[in-house]
Amino acid sequence: MRKPRPTRKSPLTRLLTALAAALGIVALGALSPAGAQALSPAADTAAAPSAATSGLHIANGRLLEGNGNDFVMRGVNHAYTWYTGQTRSLADIKALGANSVRVVLSDGHRWTRTSPEEVTGIVSQCKSLRLICVLEVHDTTGYGEDSAAGTLDEAADYWIGLKSVLAGQESYVIINIGNEPWGNTDPAGWTAPTTAAVQKLRAAGFQHTIMVDAPNWGQDWQGVMRANAQSVYNADTTGNLIFSIHMYSVFDTAAEITDYLNAFVSAKLPILIGEFGGPADQYGDPDEDTMMATAQQLKLGYLAWSWSGNTDPILDLAIGFDPTHLSAWGQRIFNGVNGIAQTAKEATVYGGGTSTDTQAPTAPGTPASSAVTATSATLAWTAATDNVGVTGYDVVRVSGSTETAAAASTTNSATVTGLTPNTAYTFAVYARDAAGNRSPRSATVTVTTAKAPAVGCSVAYRVTGDWPGGFQGDITIRNTGTTPISAWKLAFDFADGQTIANMWGGTPTQSGATVSVVPAAYTSTIPAAGSVSVGFIGNKGTTNTNPAAFTLNGSACAIG
Secondary structure (H helix, E strand, C coil): CCCCCCCCCCHHHHHHHHHHHHCCCCCCCCCCHHHHHHCCCHHHCCCCCCCCCCCCEEECCEEECCCCCECCCEEEEECHHHCCCCCCHHHHHHHCCCCEEEEEECCCCCCCCCCHHHHHHHHHHHHHCCCEEEEEECCCCCCCCCCCCCCHHHHHHHHHHCHHHHCCCCCCEEEECCCCCCCCCCHHHHHHHHHHHHHHHHHCCCCCCEEEECCCCCCCCCCHHHHHHHHHHHHCCCCCEEEEEEECCCCCCHHHHHHHHHHHHHCCCCEEEEEECCCCECCECCCHHHHHHHHHHHCCCEEECCCCCCCCHHHCCEHHHCCCCECHHHHHHHHCCCCHHHHCCCCHHHCCCCCCCCCCCCCCCCCEEECCCCCCEEEECCCCCCCCCEEEEEEEEEECCEEEEEEEECCCEEEECCCCCCCEEEEEEEEEECCCCECCCCCCEEEECCCCCCCCEEEEEEEEEEECCEEEEEEEEEECCCCCEECCCEEEECCCCCEEEEEECEEEEEECCEEEEEECHHHCEECCCCEEEEEEEEECCCCCCCCCCEEECCEECEEC
């Protein structure tokens, strides 16, 4: 059995929400993010100290260990309950650098109940691997919209049945009461049962850090958790509660991500990204780069979905549970900029962060380039040395006195992607060790990307829906040549001041009338004699003339 993929807010849902707001219609129980300003200013919300200060606990909006050190989760999700035979997964996840793992369990409502003996084994394995273990009940997923889902109250009873197993594990285990415990139907109903489940566990004597997921299939796009987080937090007399937001294609712009996370941080309400995805789907393209960068900037935890075994394998970090066969998504999470290898620090309860190693590695050798294309380049360098051991490398782009993170690797080579054709770039490399010591910078190398090849193409543009002030469009790009087109860029101009509000299948950039579109992961290659399509929601005035011309990678395309 595979995890049902989290419901993502479709463009149609966005459209209906916007129309409802414009017409003054308020759906029963629907709270908009604008209404979520119920999060109080930080000065008014000083978090109560936790009673469980001997283990993981919350203080002043931060997740701390028993010794008061910050613990920032850098890990992934593992679907144990459907893949109980994959006994090496936790060890493989740890070997790739994770400091934590969120493990899918079942209370028996929907899937086979995870027994106390199994939970004991999972906790023991996490501890032996020096991982912090987040345990979650998955049966609650989509309650209120999915008729098969169980309740948070049932999940709380399951945890109470495990009390003898979990008692004394407060330094190693976080209890995530129920996964995505409310769908999109009346999400305002999330608040009361969430509060009740937390209080039920506290009444039973649990002192663990408790994690609660948002409604709207975890994505809180109607702002219910954001608006009610303070009241839910206040209802936990121990103050040992952390909120979990799941970020998929609802969070496809930097502004949405930074606004949501900063709202909690400003209010000193603890939060982490408990699930997130990067690969695009028909609903949009999540902005995982901003998610990871903002989590690093704000020192918030993140747990990527998921190790392996998804119904849609595009979300598998490891293909076929093989740690030596990471997908592009897996490489991004483990070895990319702001990824696990670069940012994870082991919990101090296991000895992490207490190293006396203060000696930095030597500088890596000067990088050399190979396999340079119009949009990517592979760099390799002579390995650095260290008195204990080099654990990874950070590739930076150098522009004058400014450095920008470009890639990360656990070996002495890396491929930098997302480059612009026919452009010169300067790169350098740093080495780092397990204690966080960073080497001097290597010498630099300058790489000029190739020119974008001429392509044969045609573009069909059509308006598929129209209403006052807005419209829905579809763009089909056909490759009329004999070789595939990869890493394409489509450009066109609107004639009547139209703007793109949301797009799926590609990522738009607009400056005035000029629009450029780069592909999503699943539209990145246009086969010979094949086509890909992108759709979008746009804003318009009284007229809505189709664009007159299109270019693909700088080459003019036929119309139609």
